[in-house]
Amino acid sequence: MPPPSRRGGGSRPTIGDVAALAQVSKATVSFVINDRPGVSPQARQRVLDAIDQLGWQPNAGARALSTKRSQTLGLVMRRPPELLSTDPFFPQFVAGIETGLAPLGYALVLQVVPDEETERQAYERLARDGRVDGVFLTDLRTDDPRPALVTELGIDALIVGPPQHGGQVPALGVDDGSGVRRAVSHLRSLGHRWIGHVCGAAGFVHTEARCDAWRGALADAGLPEIPPVAADFTGAAGARATHQLLDLDRPPTAIVYANDLMAIAGITAATSRGLRVPEDLSVVGFDDIPLADCIAPPLTTVRQDVLTWGRAAAQALVSLTEGGEFQAAELPPVEFVVRASTAPPRS
Numbered sequence: 001m002p003p004p005s006r007r008g009g010g011s012r013p014t015i016g017d018v019a020a021l022a023q024v025s026k027a028t029v030s031f032v033i034n035d036r037p038g039v040s041p042q043a044r045q046r047v048l049d050a051i052d053q054l055g056w057q058p059n060a061g062a063r064a065l066s067t068k069r070s071q072t073l074g075l076v077m078r079r080p081p082e083l084l085s086t087d088p089f090f091p092q093f094v095a096g097i098e099t100g101l102a103p104l105g106y107a108l109v110l111q112v113v114p115d116e117e118t119e120r121q122a123y124e125r126l127a128r129d130g131r132v133d134g135v136f137l138t139d140l141r142t143d144d145p146r147p148a149l150v151t152e153l154g155i156d157a158l159i160v161g162p163p164q165h166g167g168q169v170p171a172l173g174v175d176d177g178s179g180v181r182r183a184v185s186h187l188r189s190l191g192h193r194w195i196g197h198v199c200g201a202a203g204f205v206h207t208e209a210r211c212d213a214w215r216g217a218l219a220d221a222g223l224p225e226i227p228p229v230a231a232d233f234t235g236a237a238g239a240r241a242t243h244q245l246l247d248l249d250r251p252p253t254a255i256v257y258a259n260d261l262m263a264i265a266g267i268t269a270a271t272s273r274g275l276r277v278p279e280d281l282s283v284v285g286f287d288d289i290p291l292a293d294c295i296a297p298p299l300t301t302v303r304q305d306v307l308t309w310g311r312a313a314a315q316a317l318v319s320l321t322e323g324g325e326f327q328a329a330e331l332p333p334v335e336f337v338v339r340a341s342t343a344p345p346r347s
Helices: 015-022 026-033 041-054 060-067 081-086 089-104 116-129 146-153 176-190 205-221 235-246 260-272 306-321
Strands: 072-078 107-113 134-137 156-160 195-199 254-257 282-284 301-303 335-337
Touching (some): 072 116, 089 107, 089 306, 107 116, 116 146, 134 146, 146 156, 176 254, 176 301, 195 260, 235 254, 235 260, 260 282
Parallel strands (some): 072 107, 134 156, 195 254, 254 282
Antiparallel strands (some): 301 335
16 A cells, blocks of 8 residues: 655655554554554554654654653752763763663753752652653762652652662662772782872762772771862862872872862872872872873773763663663673873882
């Protein structure tokens, strides 16, 4: 049967065109695109063939009305605007989410909030208005109220990070600690015994995980512990923390940072004091942002495949919102990338 003629010659195909070409009703086409039962395999295949032949795409609004779903996921981020504007980790992660959502016909709603109360109101509003089918929970904090909140609100959710003991919300993440342990091992192999740590902001699960890994690696190697200095992941805070460590009576010969942005700022802070990197101070970052191998010296760091992580998180949350069982994707493990910012300490 030839395709039905289209009004105006160049108009977009409609659900009626698909139904006519497949020799079924428009209701049958709707059943097929919404993956509902009651359609024979033969009719279903004719509809799929007609959709492919005509290049038809269902109207997102109409589909949302028929399925009571918005085809949209939410990401509410409580982070300082200056960090979001300077740290490439977040754009990479959002880009990964988008690459996972686009082929599935989903969109992402992103909202940046300044404090915990505004954050809570944002989730309540998303649930009340039915604007999203599910939400990503990032930057999980110790004793974080959000998993319980979204469960109470009836919103499907996925924690982007390590699983939480006894939690009802599934999680998808990588082992942050393994990267820090490898950093300490690398520095120890070069001969460093006095290794400092500029950790992330207090209260974050990933901050605690990286600090615990740093302490454990020092203990396993029989090395003394310098009290870690907390910073908020920004370059300015990383520089201040570096000066604080270098002002000690016995400053470290190497510093492991919780992200690359603070590590790069730490190199600048060290050189401003007349120190040379890596001759006088070895520096290790975390994330392997695109700038990491472009600075002087190129930064030794821990690489995370953030795009793959975001894409896998998007696919997992879509599956949850569509009634599927959660299956944790196999994410690429972190890699330790050795560049020129680390070297043996001076005798």
